[in-house]
Amino acid sequence: MKQDKAMLNSFDPSATNALTAAEKGLVNRRAAALGTAYRLFYEQPLHIVRGEGVWLFDTAANAYLDAYNNVASVGHCHPKVVEAIASQAAVLNTHTRYLHDGILTYAEKLLATFPGALSNVMFTCTGSEANDLALRIARFRTGGSGIIVTQLAYHGVTSAVAAVSSSLGESVPLGTDVRTVPAPDTYLGDPATVGERFAQGVKAAIADLKRHGIKPAALLVDTIFSSDGVFADPAGFLGPAVEAIRAEGGLFIADEVQAGFARTGSKMWGFQRHGIVPDIVTMGKPMGNGHPIAGLVVRPEVVSEFGASGRYFNTFGGNPVSCAAAMATLRVIQEEGLQENSRAVGAYIREGIRELAVRHELIGDVRGDGLFIGVELVSDQASKTAAKKETNEVVNEMRRRRVLISATGTRGNVLKIRPLLPFSRENADQLVETLDAALTAVSQRRTKQ
Template identity: 65%
Template sequence: MPDTADLLARRARLLGPAYRLFYDEPFHPVRGEGVWLFDAAGTPWLDAYNNVVPLGHARPEVVQAIARQAAVLNTHTRYLHDGILDYAERLLATMPAALGHATFTCTGSEANDLAMRIATAHTGGTGLIVTRFAYHGVTAAIACASPSLGQFVRIGEHVRLVDAPAGGDAEAGRRFADGVRAAIADLQAHGLQPAALLVDTVFSSDGIFTGPAGLLGEAVDAIRAAGGVFIADEVQPGFGRTGEAFWGFARHGVVPDIVTLGKPMGNGHPVAGLAVRPEVMQAFGKACRYFNTFGGNPVSMAAAAAVLDVIQQHDLQRNALHVGAYLRERLAALGQRHALVGEVRGAGLFIGVELVTDRATRAPATAQAAQVVNGLRQRQVLLSATGPQAHVLKIRPPLVFTREHADLLVERLDSVLAGLAA
């Protein structure tokens, strides 16, 4: 096997400067199985971050479904094929009945890009409201509404930023709605018609804010009153991850106008898409011809169907609910021993651990969070940090995570935190 220095040199030469790697010491997995990644020496690493594979790495049912379909037929959506229809029926059955159409892409970025095209055609507006540190994708139309990309992107003149609903108290929803109303007023003051409010329904890039349940309702009412639509970005929280519901928006008692999907949809296979109210899709459908060479192809649909099979047959949503609650309880207990742990929040197996240097002021422990992430990497546990100050540990393991895996994660986090204190 080539050594790390050789790989880094080749990467820089062949891929250029835009790509980024995790960790101070880059990680080189060569194989995956379940919740584990393995390096060349066969050392197992606990994957507590990768929601691209909700069923775990190399899930046999998905691998076999891809191979079977690839051995028979793989074309595009301009020929008839029952696979895309079968999957669309099953996908839409997991959502409110008002969401009657499905459209497929390859990535979540494409799905959010398409959602905005649909919203613009339906409303006649262009104004877009997102949270202050959101991430929604990498296309030109969506990167300009992804402020978490930081210095690498310029926020669009038609985009307004609002604070995520932090705090978790009963007034969080009202504060968020007030921000949305102010953004609507500012768009209108500049002659821009609001087209959409687009939010990741667990606010993962903003620092993971999941409560209280129902907090989105007032903001959704506000954007609709202004003639816009609500787009629920489920690329990260969807497919049962929050435990309490199959989709993050369902925890808040709202029915979106458009739902965008991505990362976990194919368990690593690049498949994504959206669900939309038929009346919202009508104007776009009349004016535009949508075609995506690879979106919705038979192999992608086979992979996506296998993912739904496993989630439903093995009740992984329930597993996320129970293991997630257990993990949050154990993580919160660390706060009794380590002053660095400020708050543990989340839903199901989407968890944030906020690290602070002062619990009274909640001053972000950004440097320490980086040390924790890299310290865990040295102890064969993989996760990351999120939020504007990168001080919230982001934990979103495969949905097949067990209590034993949770115990291992907590024990090694405890060790890293103790080392920092020493």
Template identity: 65%
Template sequence: MTRETMVNAYVEGAADLDAETAALIARRQALLGPAYRLFYEKPLHLVRGEGAWLYDAAGEAYLDGYNNVTSVGHCHPKVVAAIAAQAGVLATHTRYLHAGVLDYAERLLATLPTGIGQMMFTCTGSEANDLAVRIARAFTGGTGIIVTETAYHGVTQAVAEFSPSLGPAVDLGVHVRTVPAPDSYREADVAGAFTASVEAAIADLTRHGIRPALFICDGIFASDGVFDGPAGFLQGAVAAIRAAGGLYIADEVQSGFGRTGDAMWGFQRHGVTPDIVTMGKPMGNGYPVAGVALRPEVVAEFGRKARYFNTFGGNAVAVAAATAVLDVIEGEGLVANARDVGAHLRDGLRGLADRHPCIGDVRGAGLFIGVEIVSDRAAKTPDPARTAAIVNGLRAERVLISACAKGANVLKIRPPLIFTREQADLLVARLDRVLGGLGA
């Protein structure tokens, strides 16, 4: 998207800024260049985080209802301690033997379905998806990629070509086909419609002489508007890509590590087993670690012909951070917490719909929730302007969320997995106040 159309973007001149904020933005633009973007009409200057809270330079606390990177909470002491301890002993790469990366790989693979038996490590989800595409192409002999029409999968050259949410200025590859998101709000037969769309994309690739290599999606369709169900609707699409000789890649960067509350991985809600699973962001709670899990037969051909190395991927400190995150998720029961608090939060949001007609739909799984904002409930008309006003209104109320979807009209709520019922109630109360102030 352009600077003007990126959801929840700071646009210069759209709001009055205090002198200190304006000076910091000017300095940032001068030093970092024009490609970076900021959130909110009035960007935040954050200096500290703890649990589900972020603090600005003036010491004001903001409830974080959005941050999936620090999924077990900002500056979780167990993760911080693990990083510091390992950094004080050894920080080196995977060309030396080290038991830490093996122990972690074994433990993480045990959370995945039988058949997914090997791990490769990167630093970011973008790198993970880039590597997954290379492997899929080596295995299938194809190049064609199918994604949803507002998907985001990363920023490398290869991955940006199948990340339509980056906007029209970032060209999609000639080998890429997009399909409509599985819109449970507007589509009665979600499974049937989605399967038919994927089959049509496969047919179009084939018609143009492009052999399909893969279908990739995240388990909650996070950038498309947060679509969680009905559970199982992915099965037809997965069967279609495999029948065409391609692979199914589950991008779990956003929906993985207990986020959806039903299981450790988002795809598990649909009764499908991927050929490749990619992961990132929440894996190290802010420390850069990501990975690719896959069926051994899928990577065998790639491994015979190409060696893989990543200077920092899977280094000892990254593995210590990732191990500590697993310890916290399991030890603090955060998958169950995501399920229970997420259900409580969705109930509260649905309660708001009874008196705020702009809320057309509340959906999601676990602590990943989408609230569709419409100007007409009967027509289900997207209302992006009001959505932006709500996001910025909540920022003024010191609650942080964002927005997504093709229509830029879905509130994207994705708090840390440690979120409590009390914090969920606070988010709902502040949203109620913002909606009331907007006459919505």
């Protein structure tokens, strides 16, 4: 089987020469038991057996600095989250059709981090489910079905959200009522006009939907535009596009699975950087620090009729153990000052990488907010030619040097750097120094070719 062309930084199952006998055995067992749909990261997959803080450990007890995994966002196996899960699991775990303080206390604490207009929360197990539910609500509320997403969007894996996830590739077709718009690219396009350009794309998508007799229901975006290449600035550029969809009676859905929970540093939620209040906000992975809890926050007037006419129930969504994990995670973010840490350390990392750009011609652009950073690699700075091959090489060179990142972007040439929220300046120094060494190694190989 050939390497998946649609997924960046994926392992090629036919290239096992570099693997140990034990690793080959695991790869073969995995293929036999799990089938062909799953993917592994890196040219040489990692066999991770333990996590602690910002570190992952393999079978040989080698430590890897985790600068990518946003699932355990407050640190792998954070003791306060572990304790909350274990304590609640020892008392009760059941569904949400009984009264329980845990779900209500967490809901109130979570809603307190949002603008007042967003005052209802609904719980799910995964971000995919949250986005699926958001689409149901949007279509019910508006009477339309048309959904607008970015050209390399990823919003999940259920049938409904796979149909709006263009990043899954041509083998996963978009819905007939889905339209894509160009990413709000501030490297290939003028940053001063990015808001206007993005809004024009949304307006064109609206016009095309209407031309085909499809009423627009929602604009759905990941507010850090992670899959498209990480675009955060200038703050406020999303406003005109939101105005455009609302002018047609559609809703704005902010997918905060990746940008939310203090990830972007300057704000708790990515949409807040743009001075807008969404109609629906979806959340996922980091909500319970890896425990399966997700959900959406919504304006009550948007969901009231949907809720009254068609009940919502999710057996495990919002169960007591999941809510305990989520409550502990939120407390850690707030009590340990992780939003401010994200802001400060993220700025420190970006500045360090910009200093590398003076010496490394491969670096074309450094962008992001907080601990969500995109580094665009180019083979020619003048023409901004994408260095996709070199990007893959840098990612795997860093993995060999035991620092974990990945790749993203419409051209496959953006380093996706997403450290855990407790990342320290010392961790940041190791990250930047390792990136320096990796870029040097890749550049030297290019020179010899």
